[in-house]
Amino acid sequence: MSTFINTAIQLARLRNAEPDQKLNYLLDYIAIADLVQRYGHATDTHDFRLLRTCYGDRIDIDHTPTIGMGRMRVSADKWCQLAEKFHGQLDGDEHIMIPQNIVINGDTASCHVLMHASHFYRGANGSPYQTLVGTYDLKFVRSEEGWKITESVQGVSWTEGNWQFHNDIKDSLGTPDLS
Structure with missing residues (x-):
């Protein structure tokens, strides 16, 4: 089986498949793109049970730019x-997620995601608006329940x-046990 490094190479090989x-x-490509959208939707609607369906039981996380904890392996439940503790304090979220370069290698896959996230917090000291623009690099595994x-x-x-209210909410979480 070939290991693919980008979507273009994978599609070229599939031409004669x-x-x-x-x-x-x-079907896999659509399922992964849908999973990325479900992740954003679950966060925006504060449906954290739906968010949990996006993850395997343990996940490798590095969200250093926004939570500062470095790379870690964590319980998906935690x-x-x-x-929920972070986004539940906000009065509104909007995550626009654009999956790019979905690469599928058997039962594993990867995807680069463009992300535009807006947050609204009425209780902010100053402006209630904060937006961040960036990316997620995601890896996936196929399970019995899907990707x-x-x-x-x-x-x-x-x-x-107003980045300050983001930091205030983050600081209110203390040092969570994510093991």
């Missing part, structure tokens, strides 16, 4: 509880608005 291989690729995120590395290109 059997119809069932092409169909399976398309990660989603932390997301699951197993790794999430966040990058931030720039922010606008």
Whole structure:
């Protein structure tokens, strides 16, 4: 089996593949793109049970730009509880997630995601608006329940608005146990 490094190479190899291989690729591609959108939707609607369906049981996380904890392997249950504590304090979220370069290698996959996240917090000291623009580099594994995120590395290109309320909310979480 070939290991693919980008979508273009994978599509070139699929050009002469059997119809069932092409169909399976398309179904996997759609499922992964849908998973990325479900992740954003679950966060925006504060549906943290739905968010939990996006992850395997343990995930590698590096969201240093926004939470500052470095790279860590965490319980997905506890990660989603932390997301609920953080986003639950906000009055509104909007995550625009654009999956790019979905690469599928058997039962594993990866995807680069463009992200534009806006946050609204009425209780802010100053402006209630904060936006960050960046990326997620995600890895996935196929499970019996479908594709699951197993790794999430966040990058931030720039922010606008009141970053202080983001830090205030983050600081209110203390040092969470994510093991």
